[in-house]
Amino acid sequence: MHTDLHTRHCTPCEGGTQPLEPETARERLQALDSEWSLDEEGRGLSRTLRFKDFHHTMAFVNAVAWIAHRQDHHPDLEVGYNTCRVHFSTHAIGGLSDNDFICAARVDRLLQD
Numbered sequence: 001m002h003t004d005l006h007t008r009h010c011t012p013c014e015g016g017t018q019p020l021e022p023e024t025a026r027e028r029l030q031a032l033d034s035e036w037s038l039d040e041e042g043r044g045l046s047r048t049l050r051f052k053d054f055h056h057t058m059a060f061v062n063a064v065a066w067i068a069h070r071q072d073h074h075p076d077l078e079v080g081y082n083t084c085r086v087h088f089s090t091h092a093i094g095g096l097s098d099n100d101f102i103c104a105a106r107v108d109r110l111l112q113d
Contacts, residue, residue: 005031005105008098012072019043019095028101033108043095045104046087049111054081060110067106073099 005028020028022042029038029045036047051057061079064086068074078085086107088100 005102006109008102008105011099013090013092013097013099017093017097019090019093020097025096028098032101032104033111036104038096041095044087044089045096045100046085047104047107048083048085051082051084057082057084060084063110064107067103067110071099071103071106073103075103 020042022038025038025042025045029036033047035049036045038045049060051060057079061077061084064075064077064084073088073090076087076089078087086104088104089095090097090100
């Protein structure tokens, strides 16, 4: 289990980097909050969060944007009044990388603080 994921830093994915195998992604998923899920193909990692109101939702979105900026790894975000769906996938390699799990772990840590 990768319990130290939130302390690691993303590294650039270079040409030829292979996405994680679905089995490896399922193993890494165990280190995250149970609300994260993989898509059917094991190429994307998502979690939907609910908040008290729009203000709290946007505060979360801004905090995730800061994580993404600092790690240079950016999720897709779907924002509603009191919800935010966070979806990680490394577009450059067409699937998941360690970076996706590092950032997801950092989101988990954000929610714990």
